[in-house]
Amino acid sequence: QKEVEQNSGPLSVPEGAIASLNCTYSDRGSQSFFWYRQYSGKSPELIMFIYSNGDKEDGRFTAQLNKASQYVSLLIRDSQPSDSATYLCAVDMDTGRRALTFGSGTRLQVQP
């Protein structure tokens, strides 16, 4: 079982819609959760981080964390074609390591 799981997609949404990206993780003791955006051929770019249960909003992005269900999600409101990218979920697993464990990413396509 992978430690961090994401649906590979592609997730296709029309421009202006809400895109919902999901991630589950295996380590119940994980404390820190990150969403990165990665355009093709580029390096990951941090979008948001979340540590506490509930929602955290930043502009058009909302991260949602449910530690009991070991689930973290990213909502993108008013999706734009420029949001088309792969979204990586990363978790600071409770293993004493400082390295992040990444999912394989979900590819989002926003149709104009």
Next chain:
Amino acid sequence: DTGVSQDPRHKITKRGQNVTFRCDPISEHNRLYWYRQTLGQGPEFLTYFQNEAQLEKSRLLSDRFSAERPKGSFSTLEIQRTEQGDSAMYLCATSGVGSTDTQYFGPGTRLTVL
């Protein structure tokens, strides 16, 4: 631009050759990470430095791989006797002191082994 720089951005080499990559962190960041990413996968952790000390190494880091961070500033990652399976994007990330440990990535070095 996160402030993390990597050099070179692209490297093509023949199997069996040695290659070395460099990462320059954000100046106030004392933690530095190397990851490797292959097509369709998320980054995989290779090694981690806090200042000049190499504190973690993944089992992915075979004996052909070595990393250094002299004086706790820039870091180098060397791959000896490259193999075709080493072809990947090599990513450097850095973070500052504190519990959040938010990591910022450099642009990466894309290695192609022929």
